[in-house]
Amino acid sequence: MEMKNQLLRTITSKCSLSRYSHIKIGQKTNYLFTPRKISELRAVILEARDEHRKLVPIGGASNILFGNTRNRFMVADRKLPKKIELNGNEVWVTANYPLQKFMEKMQNSTLGGLEFLTGIPAQIGGAVKMNAGAFGKEISQYIDLVEMINENGQIVTYSKDDLKFDYRRTSIRDYITRVKFILDPKPIDEIDGEIKKIMAIRKSRHPYDYPSLGSTFRNPPNTTAAHLIEECGLKGTASGDAQISEKHANFIINKGKAKFKNVMELIDLIQEEVYKKFNQLLKLEIRIVN
């Protein structure tokens, strides 16, 4: 495809998506854009609209499994400026800010609340789009405003009440550029204690020694996906270097050179076996871009 915009050529990344992917799976791809300024991001969004192509935003890629993406339009915001603007306990942060780093900065400014998100390898934009949560809390509880660029390249700001936030899903369809949070004033030591406690719980339950995408499936009502998968005796089952974690059955880990098809094989197997045994179709929490 001829790109009409010369500018887009200069911000097309040639590197393999495995370098972006948290589970280290991905290929070389033709249309991965890495804008350095908002004006370049806007150009990508307008090109996608004009070409009638769906644009896939990539944040921390900790919840996306990349398949054959050779001709997909994708944009990663890691080269855009990263910025935090603090005003009392209200804070604007760019979508490309790594979540854990943001929490660390906020802790140093004696602002807390987001400690439950400790250990989640997201960027702010991805965490907001997915309404990331843990231990019964969700990031949306701390959101005030979300700034986005819509498909016509206009900057639009929504208040939390204009948007819908559910379990790991939101009504957000546009490209998130900045988010305003209202955080809790909290002493550094108190935040530190909570972070340490949560990290210890996570490390005891989740496989942090191999790359993964976190929970593969959404929890069905009244039970957990991990429990159903475990009851089917699938823990430890492997396809190539992909494996259903022995530690947490809802995590699929990459023990080396796992491929997209290995992970898909395990996903299919889990869905089949759980359906046979429990008459329950597990739905994916991870996003597949193929």
Ligand SMILES: Cc1cc2nc3c(=O)[nH]c(=O)nc-3n(C[C@H](O)[C@H](O)[C@H](O)COP(=O)(O)OP(=O)(O)OC[C@H]3O[C@@H](n4cnc5c(N)ncnc54)[C@H](O)[C@@H]3O)c2cc1C
């Ligand atoms: C070890 C581990 C533990 C995890 N634990 C948890 C957990 O406890 N709770 C939880 O909720 N999740 C968890 N996850 C999953 C994942 O980290 C979260 O879903 C996270 O919010 C994804 O953020 P990301 O920046 O990596 O988004 P990505 O994976 O890059 O993208 C996720 C979705 O958001 C979209 N997106 C990304 N950036 C933008 C943007 N700027 N504008 C619009 N859309 C965008 C993408 O297109 C995609 O649809 C875990 C993952 C791992 C690997």
